[in-house]
Amino acid sequence: MAAQTIDARNMRCPMPLLLAKRALLQGSEGDVLVVLVSDPASWRDFHAFAQASGEQMTATRVSENEFVYRFDR
Secondary structure (H helix, E strand, O other): OOEEEEEEOOOOOOHHHHHHHHHHHHOOOOOEEEEEEOOOOHHHHHHHHHHHHOOOEEEEEEEOOEEEEEEEO
């Protein structure tokens, strides 16, 4: 089991999601991926991705412009 954090704050979508997708492709079962994002558009994008891909994701809205997405594989 490996844990990885991607700090994608100050990046505009879709870049945070693309970084997350790449990390998920390289990961394996049991891994945890945490993505820190500041773009409000990410809320919609990450939820749509999780639903379409079947990835297990927990999303936390910390503030108006701060989001944490956690993928447990």
